[in-house]
Amino acid sequence: MPNQNLHNLHHITHQAFICYFFLCSVVVLVAQPLQGIYPIQNFYPSDYKAGIQNIDFAQNRDMRLFVANNLCVLSFNGREWGRYNFKNGKKNRSLAFDEDHDRLYVGAQGDFGYFEGDWQYRSLAAAVPEPHAEFDEVWDVFLIGGKTYFCTFQGIYVYDGREIRVLDHEDGLERCFEVNNKLFAQTQKGVLFEVGSNGLNPVYGFEALGGVLTGMIAHEQGYLLFYNSGQMEYRTPMKMEQPYPTLEKALEGTYVNHVLQLSDRRMAIATQTAGLFLFNPQTQVLEHITVDAGLATNACLRSYQDYEGNLWVGLQNGIALIHINSPMRLIGKNIGLQGSGYEGYETNEGAYFTSSSGIYFLPKGAKKSRFLSGTEGPSYGISEVGGRLYAGHHRGLFLLENGQARQVAATDGIWGVKPLRSQPGYAIGGGYFGLYLFKIGPQQVLSLAHPLKGFNLSSRFFEEDREGRIWVSQYYKGLYRLSLSPDLTSVAATPISADSLELSGEQIALSEVEDELFLATSIGLYHLDPENARISATELFSEGPEQQPVYLVAQDQKNNIHLLCDNSVGFYEKVSQDNYQYQPSSLYQLRYHLNNDLLHASVHIRQGILFSANDGFVHYMPAAEDQPTVQQPIVARQVYSTSKDQELYALNPFAPAPGAPAEIQVGPGTKIIKFSIEAFQFSNLNDTKYRYILEGFDERFSPWTGTTSKEYTNLKPGTYTFRAQARSNLGATITSQPVQVTVTPPFYLSKVAQLLYLLLGIAALVTLFNLQRKRYQRKAHRLEQQQQLELRKEQQKLTQIEAEKQHAVDQLQREKVRTELQHVSNLLAASTMNLVVKNEFIDSIKQELQSLKENGRWAEAKQALERIVKEIDTNLKLQEDWEQFEFHFDKVHxxxxxxxxxxxxxxxxxxxxxxxxxxxxxxxxxxxxxxxxxxxxxxxxxxxxxxxxxxxxxxxxxxxxxxx
Missing domain, CATH: 1.10.10.10 (Winged helix-like DNA-binding domain superfamily/Winged helix DNA-binding domain)
Incomplete structure (x- = not known):
């Protein structure tokens, strides 16, 4: 794991910006008087805590910038620097970021490889075939067609993700160049080759070049070739020519290190001793940025354009960031102007500037302005009266003409003058202590008539309405309506109440827009109705910034209406009559560097608008305002437990930012959680401001702050959602993806514990219930035993009684049974005897019949038969005796x-x-x-x-x- 040391860029503050605010000079061969300089930021080794030399750059999808420094690889998120190395002490020379595999390829001295994951480095040098294992610096890394090309003077090492193939030439190689997704290489004998799948293929017509190439750009049917000698040429297979003599002359005698074609077709040419050149081949405008104006060094090694269009320059002693796409230009020391600016006014003969030091004049086509003698001291507004220019001054009023300044009135300070529309031939001037009346002479030259009596407050903001009334807003004392006396010697002043708007004691700045009067106040922009002296919310602008303090409102010559507010800067572009469309402005970046004492906007210039700044002016060109097409991300980089010294969450520096919210779970011992964010605000010249909210803990976002981290302590168990916000270079609010943090309760408060508590409670209740039940059961058992004992005693008594009773009953029953058995036996015996008698009777009949058969006569037989019949009838009844016998037998047996x-x-x-x-x-x-x-x-x-x-x-x- 590489050692990562992040350094907070506290130098990008107000003081740091002042260091570069006017530290760049630009020579424009097609010159215009107000051509200023690009805003530039310089980063020194003391800022990023690494080596002096920076050779190459790369950038990933989330706009993180990587720099090949001679001591390490640097990473930059817009505010903090990180440092990473191979731990082998080799110097880094080239970089390329592979978005397909989330890798940062690095070329160094005798080594090349890539970083991935959390800055884990893998060297590929061991995979180089043995005959080519020795090589020196890898000066370039290119990603073309799914392959990585590491370019050295010994050969080109081609890595396809599995193995390394080496392309070399017997003459040795110089630098390599990527043009239109093709790779070219020059041999040390000057022959140009195209790198193909089958090796190095000579380029027809480029067999003998005029020197060592340092740049190659596709142009028309051929290529623009740049040599380290400073020479350049346009070459095709059929011809060679010098199409840009201006550029060729500027580069003559320089040592060219690198050439880059920018997204707008301009060329950035980095030189060893002459700084940086920007050349537009279409307009042939050449811009020259040198060390004389503030680059850390003229030794510009290489340039790189990031996703936002900013130009990064690797220097011999630092890094420069040039905002070449900015619609702002800085005017000040680059033209020789000293002090804080107030107003600029462009004429056919040149431009006049008033400042805290005096009045300056920049002749048309000149590179430097000159100070106008006699104007020493603060100077203020410039206005035209009767076809002549006048400038207010600390010592009165000056006439400006022919590049000179002549004092025409010596008074206390005058802020500026304006012609009186209601009184032709007169002008009125606002001064430190009231108003002055000026008379326009025969030569249209103003002469002081007299101060106007009746009003003695400072009158920097004054306007005349259609009825000739004079309106004055005194910054903190309120709004006044002044009526001129018929003899023009005095005014009647009427204060206008604004108590209903709660403006008492608040700043009020009066301005005229579209022939209407407006008030820029601390609670927003308001409209003034002069007829009714009524202040109301403006309905002219249907959209724009939310209600907030407005410090300035001005209308330029293109009818754009500019507003400078507390947390936003922009302009209303007039689409049609009474129809305006709001556009945020990049001027938001510099709002803290505008003149915070006497803020003023100059509209009498040919292009854009000029704002007074703490040092000179900021020239803003709305037509050049380019709304960003690249999203400026803000991400939570790390979540850290300070109390446990443990990283809870970290963003992979090479993988794209997660699209879904991150989810983190922390235990109850995590007392302090620190969130660190990254905003990647390279285009924001101010310190980027941030604010934070932890939903579930905070009720609202925190105040805006410059810190990139936020700590929370003693979070209760629950689920929280963290969000961070930053302001873009246009002032828009950017919100990060949420990070969801779940703080688990201690075990004794967890759901498991609660379940255990519930179960233990139930168990306790059950145990208590069982104990009580057993207690009552024992008690009941004792009572029952006692009752049982008593019952047994009673039962014994009853049993004894019952036994005695039963014995008696049994005795009676036995007697009864014995009696019944005796009776049945008697009956059975009688039945038996009856049967015996019956049988004997039958036997006797049998004998009598036998005797009758043998000895009887008929008469005797007849009598005997009658007697037998009677006896049989008598004995038939005995059959019933057998049935009775059976009944009694069954009963007994x-x-x-x-x-x-x-x-x-x-x-x-x-x-x-x-x-x-x-x-x-x-x-x-x-x-x-x-x-x-x-x-x-x-x-x-x-x-x-x-x-x-x-x-x-x-x-x-x-x-x-x-x-x-």
């Missing part, structure tokens, strides 16, 4: 027959009866009698029953029936 029938549905009724009798544990004989079968029949029936009951062999039938 638990539904034995029902269960038996359900388990063995195939049992016949007789088999069921056999089972009942076996259940009664009757023997075979008893069963045979009850069933009216033989004992053998009972045995057979038992056998069959065993089979239907699926009894195994050896399993006792009677036992099975008894246990079933």
């Amino acid at each position: 638990g539904d034995f027959l029902s269960r038996l029938q359900q388990a063995y549905p195939d049992l016949s009724p007789n088999e069921q009866k056999l089972c009942t009798l076996l259940r009664l544990n009757l023997n075979t004989k008893e069963i045979a009698n009850l069933l009216s079968i033989s004992q053998r029949g009972v045995e057979v029936a038992r056998y069959r029953l065993r089979k239907k009951l699926d009894l195994e062999k050896g399993q006792n039938l009677s036992k099975f029936i008894l246990e079933y």
Whole structure:
């Protein structure tokens, strides 16, 4: 990581600007009296803290400037310098910025490579093929067709992103030149080659050049060639000529280092000993900027035009920035004028200038003005009365003619004179202590008549309305309406109240625009209605700067109406009648250098308008005002935690500025956050002003300040949005992309902690609830145990009572059951006996029938049958006894027959009866009698029953029936 040291350019302040304000001389061969000089800024080694020699320049998309210094590579953002080197002590000679890969290619002594990222340097020297590894300075770097060309006297090293190919020539090489995206190289024997894909190709007609080339520019069908000897020529394959003898003569005897064609087709020619030449081939206007007027040195090594059109010049002992596209020119010491300027007036014979030192005259076509003897002391307004020029002076009034000044009135100071339209033949002058009446003589020469009585306030701003009333604004004492007496000896003064506008004690400057009277005040521009003595907001200008202090309003000869305000400077261009369009002005850059004592605008010049300055004048040409086409960015370069000594965010110096807002998250320990910004205001000659806001912390933007950083302390947790603003060279406000900063709370205040607190709270509540519940549960349990104990005691008592009761009931139940069983048994026994009797009865009938069959007679048989029928009828009733037997049997033996029938549905009724009798544990004989079968029949029936009951062999039938 290279060592970066940023240096705050505090020298670009009021004092620094004064150092260069008039430190440039320009010779214009097609001269005009008011041709001034370009604004120039000089940067010295003490400013950028590096070496003296600066050879080459480059610039990236965001307008950051890079400079090849002999000790390091410099970067410049419009206010601060950074320094970066290879740590190898080699001198840097050339630069080129590759926007496709965000790289800054560097050529140095015996080395070349590129910077990328956060100034990480990668040398490509190790990739050079071995036969060509030794080389000296890399004087030029060019980016053409996706390739990088490092140009040395030994060869051209071509880097395609992967490898390096070397193009050389047996005669050795001199400098290389890029023209119309083509690369040319000259051999040390003067032959010109074009660098092609297949090597060096000779250029037809350029085999023998007249010296060592230092510049090559496409021109018409050929090329303009510049030699280090100062010679130049125009050459095509067919001819050679000198098309610009003026330029050729100016360069004669100089040593040319570099030639650059500018965007407006002019040529910038840097020389070793004669400074810088600017030449326009179309108008053939030559401008010569030399050390005599303030360049740090005449040794101009190379020039570079940035995206805004400014011209940077690498010097042997510093860097110069020339604002060649500025619509402003500076007039002062360059023409020999000393002191603060007040007014300039251009005539056919030349231009007159009044200043704090006296009156100067610049003859037409002359390079220097001359001081007009006898005008020593402050001089003021110049005006024409009766076809003659007059200048107000600290000692009275001077007549200006034929390049001379003659005093025509000796009074206290006079600010200026104006003819009285209501009184032809007279003029009125505003003085330190009131007004003076002048009479126009036969030769149109003014002579002092007398002071006008009745008004003794300073009258620098005065105007006459259509009715002949005189209006005077005294800067801080208010507005007055003066009426001349019929004998023109005095005036009646009426103060005009402006209390409703809150102008009491505030500055008021009276001006005439479009034959209307206007007041420039500390609260804006107002219109004065002379008829009604009413002051109102002006409706003449429908657009323009917001309401703010207005210090000056003036109308030039092109009917442009110029306003100089507190935070804006511009002019209203007249589009049509009562229709004006506001244009911001580059004069905004110099508003702090305009005359802050007696601010004045001179409109009697052929081009533009002349503003009085602290040193001389600023000549502003609205027609040359070029609205910027390149956005001047303002970006947050770094966000730094001072408390933690930690970089939170940094802008990549080579990558384009981010299009989306940057987002930063900082912890609660970050007590102090410092934002640093870059504005890239190269065209702004003043110190650029900035203001800041941290939304969420600040309620409004901070006051304008010159510092490029802003600190914030003790930010509470939350999300904040940082924005910075700067003013452009036209006074427009430029806003940076926002930077969003989120300050996370300490852990104990974080959402996680809050969630934990919530969970802990819930846990605590749950625990408390559980503790209380357990407490109540224990209490309830104790009560319950006590109650249970008491209940058990009671229960025991009740149980005992119940047991006793149940015992009694059981006893009664047993008695009842025993009684019922006894009754059922009796019934069962009776049923059994009935069955036995029945069977015996049937057996007896059987025997009687058998006897009757054997021994009876019919009569006896008939009687016997009747008796048998009666006995059968009697015994039929006994069938009911079997059914009753079954009922009582099931009741005693638990539904034995029902269960038996359900388990063995195939049992016949007789088999069921056999089972009942076996259940009664009757023997075979008893069963045979009850069933009216033989004992053998009972045995057979038992056998069959065993089979239907699926009894195994050896399993006792009677036992099975008894246990079933």
